[in-house]
């Protein structure tokens with residue numbers, strides 16, 4: 193509801209602002225809460241405009257400990273108003289919470305089935321035509337699309353496409369802001385920033401979307417899991433802005449509605465072909481024409497019926513929705529793919545990052561969520577690298593090669609798991625068995641090796657520092673990079689390959705939205721929480737066990753064999769990996785967020801047995 197309220201309070205003419213909420217859960221609790229949110233906004237929006245409040249998400253506004261950002265802090269009238277509105281906000285919260293509890297107890301609501309429910313749409317608007325401009329409210333629309341187990345719903349992209357259609361016949365605004373449910377508007381000016389680009393005659397004809405960076409309100413100072421995705425939002429998107437523009441990032445972007453209509457020239461195309469593309473709603477097809485105004489006020493009921501039709505499961509059957517029209521379905525990273533195809537079709541995008549973050553979201557703050565989310569992303573990205581959308585070959589030859597390489601960097605990024613997994617195991621096994629792999633100390637190649645190694649580390653350090661990070665953040669990124677390599681990069685690649693050969697189906701496991709207090713606390717104190725699924729913990733533990741055993745075994749061997757110089761690099765690498773991954777060792781012993789003991793014993797013992805076997809094999813041979 194805070195997301196909804198903050199969007200309704202955007203600084204934009206209210207008669208041009210329409211907020212649509214997609215509820216895939218089809219929950220009456222959400223619908224009820226929205227009615228309350230609409231009522232509360234009647235008080236909240238005038239309060240924000242009167243006092244020029246910047247932070248228009250009520251939750252953030254009332255919980256912010258820092259100074260009030262209003263220009264009126266010293267005015268007693270303001271303080272009085274603020275107190276009153278806070279009381280209203282608390283009452284609003286109370287109402288939602290008690291209704292949630294009541295509904296949980298009664299459970300008499302048949303629509304609660306998440307996977308099987310009819311469409312439900314409700315419009316909330318003030319019909320009183322007030323001549324004083326400040327009284328006007330944006331329209332708020334609740335949309336829960338139809339869901340049936342027999343029909344694929346295409347996850348978020350499917351939900352967005354329903355919103356595209358429903359909004360087309362209701363308000364048909366030419367520009368659309370997409371916001372995830374775990375984000376809010378942190379500043380009311382984003383629409384105006386975006387319109388500066390969209391209305392700029394020099395770029396507007398080819399401009400598809402204005403992307404704001406994803407920023408998060410719950411990232412800790414040293415961000416142990418790199419939840420903020422620093423490299424993407426501070427470096428890569430800025431770089432791509434110098435080419436055709438940044439990647440579409442799922443949330444916090446203003447997109448031009450017509451850019452989502454595919455490559456079809458609407459003018460002059462006959463009706464049957466339009467229906468093949470967009471489905472059989474005449475009202476929707478009319479909305480594609482210029483100068484369309486919906487009769488939402490006059491034709492109330494007929495229009496609502498039309499929106500139910502547009503939000504039904506069957507609507508998209510034998511149309512181009514998700515293939516050429518709207519947000520695309522061929523990938524679980526629908527945002528990435530949709531943006532990529534837009535760029536291929538000649539559209540451009542712009543990265544807009546005003547100093548005050550315009551949107552703030554909730555970042556994943558525990559290892560399990562980070563790795564689950566990562567597995568979904570990297571599977572989705574890598575999949576796009578190995579199917580027909582491979583960025584190196586797909587699309588027109590006019591696509592600049594650098595733009596292609598940027599996209600390729602993203603899709604093949606999870607492949608880093610291979611060199612890293614090898615780097616963390618093979619030299620160590622050889623070390624244990626006395627097989628030198630690297631040049632010995634003093635060799636010219638040794639100098640080159642040291643140079644490459646050190647400059648790679650320093651490059652990364654410099655990158656972190658110039659993008660506002662700390663040395664600590666740098667070390668944490670090295671850590672999480674290694675942890676991700678042996679887990680979610682690896683699983684992502686494997687998952688994509690399995691999908692390719694048809695063993696697995698596409699899946700979108702939504703990111704956990706419920707913050708666990710203890711987990712959040714650990715993250716805020718920069719302490720790792722290893723209470724994660726064993727499929728993530730086991731490979732990390734195995735790698736660290738291999739490195740410790742081989743390090744000790746290698747040192748012991750080198751002492752006796754006296755070949756320090758030959759084995760030095762391998763000993764050093766094992767030592768380096770142990771140092772960087774030290775928190776995992778700590779995770780075996782600490783009080784909170786400890787690695788499950790039974791799992792640890794099983795993994796460590798079986799790894800040691802395998803190491804023993806490898807040693808035996810090398811003896812025998």
Ligand SMILES: O=c1ccn([C@@H]2O[C@H](COP(=O)(O)OP(=O)(O)O[C@H]3O[C@H](CO)[C@@H](O)[C@H](O)[C@H]3O)[C@@H](O)[C@H]2O)c(=O)[nH]1
Nearest residue numbers: 216347348351372373374441442443524525527565702703
């Ligand atoms: O079946 C679904 C699944 C998701 N969502 C919505 O999609 C949004 C993003 O889902 P979330 O669980 O928050 O996933 P994240 O991994 O946090 O999302 C990131 O990654 C996604 C791509 O995988 C992008 O679409 C998002 O914008 C980006 O924030 C949320 O508003 C969800 O409500 C649906 O509406 N229906």
Ligand SMILES: [Mn+2]
Nearest residue numbers: 372374554703
């Ligand atoms: Mn999210």
